[in-house]
Amino acid sequence: MLYPPESRIMLAIDCCIFGFDGENLKILLIKRNFEPEKGKWSLMGGFMRTNEDLENGAKRILNELTGLDNVYMEQLFSYGNVDRDPVERTVSICFFALININDHDHELAKSKNGYWFSMKEMPELIFDHGEMVGKALQQIQYKAALHPIGFELLPEKFTIPQLQKLYEAIYDTPLDRRNFSRKILSTGLLKDTGEKNENSSTKKAILYSLEKDKYEKQFNAFHYFMSMK
Amino acid sequence: MLYPPESRIMLAIDCCIFGFDGENLKILLIKRNFEPEKGKWSLMGGFMRTNEDLENGAKRILNELTGLDNVYMEQLFSYGNVDRDPVERTVSICFFALININDHDHELAKSKNGYWFSMKEMPELIFDHGEMVGKALQQIQYKAALHPIGFELLPEKFTIPQLQKLYEAIYDTPLDRRNFSRKILSTGLLKDTGEKNENSSTKKAILYSLEKDKYEKQFNAFHYFMSMK
DNA sequence: TCAAAAGTGTTCAAGCTACACCCATGA
DNA sequence: TCATGGGTGTAGCTTGAACACTTTTGA
Numbered sequence A, B: 001m002l003y004p005p006e007s008r009i010m011l012a013i014d015c016c017i018f019g020f021d022g023e024n025l026k027i028l029l030i031k032r033n034f035e036p037e038k039g040k041w042s043l044m045g046g047f048m049r050t051n052e053d054l055e056n057g058a059k060r061i062l063n064e065l066t067g068l069d070n071v072y073m074e075q076l077f078s079y080g081n082v083d084r085d086p087v088e089r090t091v092s093i094c095f096f097a098l099i100n101i102n103d104h105d106h107e108l109a110k111s112k113n114g115y116w117f118s119m120k121e122m123p124e125l126i127f128d129h130g131e132m133v134g135k136a137l138q139q140i141q142y143k144a145a146l147h148p149i150g151f152e153l154l155p156e157k158f159t160i161p162q163l164q165k166l167y168e169a170i171y172d173t174p175l176d177r178r179n180f181s182r183k184i185l186s187t188g189l190l191k192d193t194g195e196k197n198e199n200s201s202t203k204k205a206i207l208y209s210l211e212k213d214k215y216e217k218q219f220n221a222f223h224y225f226m227s228m229k
Numbered sequence C: 001t002c003a004a005a006a007g008t009g010t011t012c013a014a015g016c017t018a019c020a021c022c023c024a025t026g027a
Numbered sequence D: 001t002c003a004t005g006g007g008t009g010t011a012g013c014t015t016g017a018a019c020a021c022t023t024t025t026g027a
Helices: A054-066 A107-109 A131-144 A161-172 A177-186 A212-218 B056-068 B104-111 B129-146 B160-171 B175-188 B212-220
Strands: A008-020 A025-031 A044-047 A072-079 A089-096 A114-118 A190-196 A206-210 B007-018 B025-031 B044-047 B072-079 B091-098 B112-118 B190-196 B207-208
Touching: A008 A072, A008 A131, A008 B056, A025 A044, A025 A054, A044 A054, A054 A072, A054 A089, A054 A107, A072 A131, A072 B072, A089 A131, A107 A114, A131 A161, A161 A177, B007 B056, B007 B072, B007 B129, B025 B044, B025 B056, B025 B160, B044 B056, B056 B072, B056 B091, B056 B104, B072 B129, B091 B129, B104 B112, B129 B160, B160 B175, B175 B212
Parallel strands: A008 A089, B007 B091
Antiparallel strands: A008 A025, A008 A044, A008 B007, A025 A114, A072 A089, A190 A206, B007 B025, B007 B044, B025 B112, B072 B091, B190 B207
16 A cells, blocks of 8 residues: 555655864855756755655665764754755755764765865855755754864864864854863763873864763763853 | 656655644644554645645645644654655655644645644554654754744733743753743743733732744744753 | 642752952073 | 063952832732
């Protein structure tokens, strides 16, 4: 038995892929060499397959561009205005991913015409992809204020100043070093690795790693990383 | 030009409809008199039409059960596990609505086999509808902590004790009357109507209405209605 | 006049904000 | 030895939590 065919609709997945280069929050976009809107910028996307769950579809598409697995991904929102796609009525389920910008397969991304943009220098995107990115950024701001998702964008070992720069990039606002440090350390999520950041030309900052146990346990607890006024 | 037919998929909408009766947060469910899962409880739902935007589809479905228009609705999440629907692979976009429980068309709801349940007495639901309700409740808890959505569940004129009962129902926790009152009034969103609640058998509480201007302006500002520990 | 619900004020503790000094490093 | 960036401490203020008394009303 099947349902009547009245609402079989093209179903797509689009993926906002965010990274952080130490200074700026960045997004991975592709220059389309296929129709429609060939030559313009868009999110990485693709059609949902009939035999895969939504999350698997999103993972597949992320993997096609970055080569990555095991990445933090969240379903964001579904877009389905009747005329959003000029070819045919298509509903797109948008996901966002937070990746460590150094981890992905650069060659693969290049072969798919993928380029990183700072959020502030993002070009115009096709269809409603600009709206998707706006919503993704807003969602990251919400979530990062309460939950420790920022770490997903950093390498395994990171310094507090790096983390602070990330938060400053996410909220596009300067933060006080001393208060930030105290707040982050008070969560108990950070473990001093005993190592220091050798890349610095001044005082070397302490490298921390995540307390995995606490991280997983407390992930859904509230932390108030930002005061969201 | 059309896309290849590889991923045309049945697209449904399901709707979590919440109300508040003065004591309990409630949800409107239907007892299915149609297949599949005839006789079991589910959310109100339907298939997306090819010629309507997602929000319009959700509004249509809400209206079919309640007769209401102009209701607070939010897209929640999309569900698309391959085998979630036994009939055929179907992706469902879930919305939630907050309505004033007295405003809707009781006869219409009855004619569709709609019944209200307290959240705590909710029966088992078909498919992944239980998961949907859980996520909707969580989203309401998040949102109501920061944004003034609670008012959508109350009549136009309401008292502070009523509002407190609503928050207590949403978070399933008792709140301190004095602190709650001070906090809510400090937002400046409430306007003393000069009237009092005549339904009370003891001291009559002041009826407030929303400061519409401030409400709309501040809707996306953060308020910290709840301390989310 | 009593019970029940509503309105209001105060005190204390915790947390946030703002700010200053010292240390380590490489040039 | 100097400039730069990193680590830490403190004082004041704001906010939230805890708590008690008074008022209104109908029975």
